[in-house]
Amino acid sequence: MKKPALPRQNGSAQKKSLSSLLAVVLFLVFFILALCANIIAPHDPWERFDPYLPPSVEHWLGTNDLGHDILSELIYGSRVSLLVGLGAAVLATAIGLCVGLFAGYYKGVTDEILMGITDVFLMIPRIPLIILLAAFLKPSFWIIALVIGFLWWTSTARVVRSKSLQVSEMNFVLSSKCLGFSDKHIIFTDIFPNIIQIVIPKFMLTVAAAMITEASLSFLGLGDPSMKSWGMMINFAFTKGGLINALWWWFIPPGLCIMFFVYSVVLLGYSLEEKEQAVLGIS
Amino acid sequence: MFSLSLKAENISKAYGNGRSSKKRRYVLEDISFEVQKGETLGIMGESGTGKTTLGKIVAGIEKATRGEIFFAGNSIEELSKIDYARFRKKVQIVFQNPEGSLNPKKTVEKSFQQVLELIGIPTEKRGEVLLDMLQTVGLSEDFLCRYPHQLSGGQNQKVALGRVLLLEPDFIILDEPTSALDISVQAQILHLLKEWQAQKEIGYILISHEREIISFMADRIAVLKEGRLAFTS
Numbered sequence: 148m149k150k151p152a153l154p155r156q157n158g159s160a161q162k163k164s165l166s167s168l169l170a171v172v173l174f175l176v177f178f179i180l181a182l183c184a185n186i187i188a189p190h191d192p193w194e195r196f197d198p199y200l201p202p203s204v205e206h207w208l209g210t211n212d213l214g215h216d217i218l219s220e221l222i223y224g225s226r227v228s229l230l231v232g233l234g235a236a237v238l239a240t241a242i243g244l245c246v247g248l249f250a251g252y253y254k255g256v257t258d259e260i261l262m263g264i265t266d267v268f269l270m271i272p273r274i275p276l277i278i279l280l281a282a283f284l285k286p287s288f289w290i291i292a293l294v295i296g297f298l299w300w301t302s303t304a305r306v307v308r309s310k311s312l313q314v315s316e317m318n319f320v321l322s323s324k325c326l327g328f329s330d331k332h333i334i335f336t337d338i339f340p341n342i343i344q345i346v347i348p349k350f351m352l353t354v355a356a357a358m359i360t361e362a363s364l365s366f367l368g369l370g371d372p373s374m375k376s377w378g379m380m381i382n383f384a385f386t387k388g389g390l391i392n393a394l395w396w397w398f399i400p401p402g403l404c405i406m407f408f409v410y411s412v413v414l415l416g417y418s419l420e421e422k423e424q425a426v427l428g429i430s
Numbered sequence: 431m432f433s434l435s436l437k438a439e440n441i442s443k444a445y446g447n448g449r450s451s452k453k454r455r456y457v458l459e460d461i462s463f464e465v466q467k468g469e470t471l472g473i474m475g476e477s478g479t480g481k482t483t484l485g486k487i488v489a490g491i492e493k494a495t496r497g498e499i500f501f502a503g504n505s506i507e508e509l510s511k512i513d514y515a516r517f518r519k520k521v522q523i524v525f526q527n528p529e530g531s532l533n534p535k536k537t538v539e540k541s542f543q544q545v546l547e548l549i550g551i552p553t554e555k556r557g558e559v560l561l562d563m564l565q566t567v568g569l570s571e572d573f574l575c576r577y578p579h580q581l582s583g584g585q586n587q588k589v590a591l592g593r594v595l596l597l598e599p600d601f602i603i604l605d606e607p608t609s610a611l612d613i614s615v616q617a618q619i620l621h622l623l624k625e626w627q628a629q630k631e632i633g634y635i636l637i638s639h640e641r642e643i644i645s646f647m648a649d650r651i652a653v654l655k656e657g658r659l660a661f662t663s
Contacts, residue, residue, distance in 0.1 A: 318530040322590065324491050326545060326597065327518035340535040
């Protein structure tokens with residue numbers, strides 16, 4: 148007797164699950180690199196060797212103009228890039244979440260005021276403002292993270308607001324109101340847990356945006372010179388002759404790291420978003 | 431027998447933009463009624479006639495465009511903070527969709543515990559009160575660790591009713607409480623409601639489109655049609 152065929156995933160679903168797996172693996176690799184940089188890096192990133200050494204067994208990615216081991220710089224650089232990305236995303240998500248939750252729950256005048264403020268922030272040209280602030284303030288990666296966080300919350304606020312509007316009309320929220328629970332209780336224990344699934348992908352996408360912004364600022368020479376980040380490495384390669392002399396091992400690896408990390412974060416964000424849509428029954 | 435009352439006076443509700451009356455559509459117009467403690471008022475009407483909106487207005491969770499709700503003779507708009515908190519506890523609503531009445535992210539236990547905390551039951555007594563309530567609504571202890579999606583419609587509705595009963599309300603607005611349930615569970619819930627009414631003298635405003643349910647439960651019947659309420663014999 149012929150056995151019934153097992154249900155198989157179609158091509159598109161298989162591709163999606165593969166890309167999700169790839170995103171998780173890439174993210175974990177970078178996360179572990181940042182977390183265990185002092186164990187994994189072969190040298191101290193500030194230790195000096197002969198300058199401009201090409202890749203070798205001793206220095207897998209060669210050395211830069213100051214004789215610093217590029218592989219070690221790259222591994223330590225992941226810490227700064229990740230910290231800026233995560234720090235800015237935590238701040239941006241927290242602000243966006245609060246604005247969106249309060250606007251969506253209270254509606255009316257509160258909604259109009261909060262969304263008006265959001266529209267004003269949306270109109271600010273973000274990169275030029277960050278460049279200005281970075282030029283006037285003492286260059287520090289914490290300041291960069293703070294500035295990015297204060298400017299990148301708008302889209303989270305809008306998404307959270309629209310979902311909060313929807314959830315706050317659901318019967319369990321109305322029941323809580325009727326039972327006499329406080330607004331704070333309803334917002335944080337009834338509405339927030341039911342919108343968290345849309346906040347996580349937004350958080351991941353903000354991490355990616357913040358990392359690219361940090362890399363761009365560092366590349367423009369507005370980063371923190373006392374810290375080694377991927378953007379700063381490209382900046383040094385550019386200003387100290389790495390690009391002109393085609394010292395590819397100096398500028399390509401940090402560029403690839405930025406690309407792969409942002410790719411993994413964006414993919415993770417989309418996978419989580421798709422998972423949420425599947426739960427809601429949206430194809 | 432009847433003393434405390436819940437009264438709606440000239441309630442109107444309009445939807446639509448603009449201050450001009452032409453742009454507004456009235457779903458409820460000049461609706462007045464009074465329910466006494468221990469009595470059941472049945473409100474019938476077809477779908478889309480504004481029954482749920484009326485229920486929400488009477489429960490104080492939606493504002494009327496015109497008119498007032500009186501609880502124990504006082505307009506709820508003019509109640510002091512303390513009196514409003516009392517009104518909030520004493521007038522409750524149970525919704526039609528049992529699955530949607532409970533937070534999907536909270537277990538049954540968490541849903542109950544938060545109400546017990548709200549009404550100030552000491553931590554050491556909460557377990558006992560909770561078990562008593564489960565028994566009252568006919569659920570076993572095994573349901574405590576379940577989420578709403580792991581319960582049937584009837585079980586969800588019992589949990590929703592149990593949460594409301596913990597507040598010992600004087601009035602419950604029942605917005606089609608059994609319409610999403612199968613016939614045997616419907617009968618079970620309706621008998622429970624009658625039993626509690628006999629024991630605790632609760633006043634019900636039962637909103638439904640099913641004549642049989644209204645006839646079985648209600649002392650007085652009103653029909654909502656084209657935004658107006660008419661009492662029948």
